[in-house]
Amino acid sequence: MARFTLPRDIYYGSGAIDELKNLKGYKKAMILTGGSSMKRGGFLQKVEDILHEIGVETQLFEGIEPDPSIETVFKGAAAMRKFLPDVIVAIGGGSPIDAAKAMWVFYEHPEATFEEIKKPFNIPKLRNKAIFVAIPSTSGTATEVTAFSVITDYSTNIKYPLADFEITPDIAILDTDIPLTMPKTLTAHTGMDALTHAIEAYVAFARSDFSDPLALKAISDIYDSLIDSYYGDKDARGKMHIAQCLAGMAFSNALLGIAHSLAHKTGAMFDIPHGCCNAILLPSVIQYNAKVCADRYATIARMLGLTGNTDKQLTDALIDSIKELNKKLGIAQTYKENGVSEELFKQHIDEIAANAVLDPCTGSNPRKIDAEGMKKVLTCAY
Ligand code: NDP
Ligand code: MN
Known part of the structure; x- marks a missing residue:
């Protein structure tokens, strides 16, 4: 017996970011991103504009560092618990998307611990509170379609790959204009x-x-x-x-x-x-x-x-x-x-x-x- 799992929807091509309009009907989107590259490229504004146009309220969590830390994950999860999004939109490189995937776990399960979820295939059921949309800006990690999230414990300098199909994003948007920058x-x-x-x-x-x-x-x-x-x-x-x-x-x-x-x-x-x-x-x-x-x-x-x-x-x-x-x-x-x-x-x-x-x-x-x-x-x- 074996299993093969794929993500649900992949939108791709130049301008695919517009497909965010399919989120019509959702109420609140938490947008997560890294430093400034998505702002500089105008992509962040585009995400906000499209979501506002279809009546989705947004809140931004920015500044996720490359090779994100456990602390950043907890901070983001706390922000989510305050804002209560029903959709999470992560845009950027592997780092902000991975961090957002781990935040999603602690948003839905405040009682979970990092020790627990770093065991392979031990992530509790998600999607009771929100779905997850990933918009990659680099062409490498493929975290937008994978069951992984890599989080760094800086007290030991060890990177932990969290692994569970539960954290595979629901929607991946591969807009080929974004990696051009x-x-x-x-x-x-x-x-x-x-x-x-x-x-x-x-x-x-x-x-x-x-x-x-x-x-x-x-x-x-x-x-x-x-x-x-x-x-x-x-x-x-x-x-x-x-x-x-x-x-x-x-x-x-x-x-x-x-x-x-x-x-x-x-x-x-x-x-x-x-x-x-x-x-x-x-x-x-x-x-x-x-x-x-x-x-x-x-x-x-x-x-x-x-x-x-x-x-x-x-x-x-x-x-x-x-x-x-x-x-x-x-x-x-x-x-x-x-x-x-x-x-x-x-x-x-x-x-x-x-x-x-x-x-x-x-x-x-x-x-x-x-x-x-x-x-x-x-x-x-x-
Ligand atoms: P990062 O997300 O770490 O981003 C690196 C740098 O690239 C940041 O400074 C970022 O700037 C900048 N950047 C991102 N996109 C653009 C763009 N379009 N134009 C200009 N600058 C840009 O890079 P990676 O995507 O390589 O992600 C690496 C991380 O992913 C590692 O932690 C790695 O371990 C993990 N990983 C995860 C996998 C998975 O399956 N989940 C698989 C493989 C690796 P800014 O912060 O300003 O946006
Ligand atoms: Mn890799």
Whole structure:
């Protein structure tokens, strides 16, 4: 027995934000966003205007920080409990949308604790108070269609991926005009996050006939469009926005692997953006996993037109192509080149490896791994 879950409605394309008008009949919308990018782009105003036009009262909660904290989640949930929205609209990158998903849980269930809900598939029933609309502004996390929300505990510098289909948004709006305002580096990092999602989903333990085509199509489209998107090509930006979402539908079900386990533990520790951590780790992770799933990597390589006579050669070609892609996107390939000193790395490697083993993404990695193995992969990426 297995389950495959998709979100309900996805509106996509240029100007898709107008589909917010479908919320007619709701009374109160809490709008959540990050710093200032959505304001600067005029998208926040647009959301407010459309909602006001259809008679929905709004309240804004802004300033959600990148890699949101538990404290921010509690603050937002308290604001929701005061305003009592029947619809939650999160617009921005993965951070504000993830934070809003966790706020939603504590809004509907003030009695819940973070300790409880961070256990996989332990989130109580939602939608008694509000439905959730996600409007992503970056093209990477796919949180608008996933069962995940990544929240950081800054007392330990550990990122916790909350996981439950209950927090999959009800409505995703992929307006391809919104990612057009992303700067180059953000485009590169979020794009490599999306590629890592697709590749990890294609080999992950819970992969299926449902998730495989989504993962492969995402990988192919990301290879086709990420570099042009990086250089600001409008169509390529749009294609990336859709491709990252396909990857999201794949990994929300197939789950991920140790690139994400390690990215979750090194991102906060070394203050490196999530997508950049994945970009650094992916080649070493493929190398490690190839022992058990080189045939799957070979399929990806063949699809991309890479050449080799054996699965091993094709896997190596895939690894080389990822390194090449990183280079073209201006991403430094190692932790060291990203400014992590040898001293800091050595000081934390044991702790990171031990925590990474416990990350929920480790259980779905195709090859088993212990702390020693994690240290080896990390060292290869240093
Ligand atoms: P963030 O949401 O962290 O945003 C990073 C920066 O990008 C912010 O400064 C933000 O500015 C800016 N920004 C966002 N959109 C635009 C835009 N269109 N134009 C200009 N600037 C913009 O980035 P990500 O989307 O990469 O999210 C990363 C987070 O998501 C991490 O915490 C990661 O762990 C998590 N994640 C979640 C997954 C899931 O399934 N839930 C999967 C993978 C990662 P401002 O604040 O001003 O808006
Ligand atoms: Mn990710």
